[in-house]
Amino acid sequence: MIAGPNAGYAMVEASRGCLHKCTFCSQWPYWGGRWRTKSPKRIADEMEHIYNEYDISFLWLTDDNLGLGKRTSDLCDELIKKGVSDNITLFLQARSDDIINQKKLLPKMRKAGNYWIMAGLERHDEKTIGNYHKGIKPSDSKLSMDLLKENGIFAQATLIMGDRNDSHSSIQQLRDFVNYVDPDLAIFMVLTPFPGTDLYKKADENGWLEEDNWANYDMVHAIMPTEHLTVPEVEEELYLCYRDFYGSMKRRLTGVFSKHNLIAT
Numbered sequence: 001m002i003a004g005p006n007a008g009y010a011m012v013e014a015s016r017g018c019l020h021k022c023t024f025c026s027q028w029p030y031w032g033g034r035w036r037t038k039s040p041k042r043i044a045d046e047m048e049h050i051y052n053e054y055d056i057s058f059l060w061l062t063d064d065n066l067g068l069g070k071r072t073s074d075l076c077d078e079l080i081k082k083g084v085s086d087n088i089t090l091f092l093q094a095r096s097d098d099i100i101n102q103k104k105l106l107p108k109m110r111k112a113g114n115y116w117i118m119a120g121l122e123r124h125d126e127k128t129i130g131n132y133h134k135g136i137k138p139s140d141s142k143l144s145m146d147l148l149k150e151n152g153i154f155a156q157a158t159l160i161m162g163d164r165n166d167s168h169s170s171i172q173q174l175r176d177f178v179n180y181v182d183p184d185l186a187i188f189m190v191l192t193p194f195p196g197t198d199l200y201k202k203a204d205e206n207g208w209l210e211e212d213n214w215a216n217y218d219m220v221h222a223i224m225p226t227e228h229l230t231v232p233e234v235e236e237e238l239y240l241c242y243r244d245f246y247g248s249m250k251r252r253l254t255g256v257f258s259k260h261n262l263i264a265t
């Protein structure tokens, strides 16, 4: 549906792992803290093959952090040189600091077919982001989303709620922050202690885990209470985050009148 009613859709892996070490993230422990990459030419060859052989134009880069920079610039050059960039739509995940540091690359990424970027902005407060070892600044969030929009790239943000220190008031501050940052799409996720993460170890040691059904470790069900909220209260707050962001009349009208094919409803 995202790429159009009859469009094909495929996932492409350009790298595995990540060199950052966020405490909630299961990816870097899973891949042993290493980042292994395919060459830009190999990635572009795979994309060209998928488009030409299977007529699939929507390509989802599965990398948790593509890592913007020379490698991505070279990938864009390859796609443009092959002549497939006008026909494909690329989705990828990047960090807000990389988006800002590599802002000069954004026009080329858009030209190469990158219509959609998702960035984990995570939180409104530096203290919590610091606890997660994420290494980004909340003050960069708005600039990163604005840069994407200015370059015609659909700006998606993901946010974390249900932190151990969260209260009704701190989650309201998160909602206010997201409304200010104003991404095209916001996904709110309950802080989930996936096995293998630093967060899981800490939660297990402290007896915070209230759920042992792995099916509910989905970032929608709350697994832990906070110091101020019960598990049902965290889940109620998640609902309020979505209602607040998508219930706004301004956003509904934006969806109706937008000429951007990913925003228009």
Ligand code: SF4
Pocket (backbone or CB within 6 Å): 017, 018, 019, 020, 021, 022, 025, 026, 027, 028, 064, 065, 095, 120, 134
């Ligand atoms: S959350 Fe993103 S930046 Fe942090 S370790 Fe995981 S993939 Fe890397």
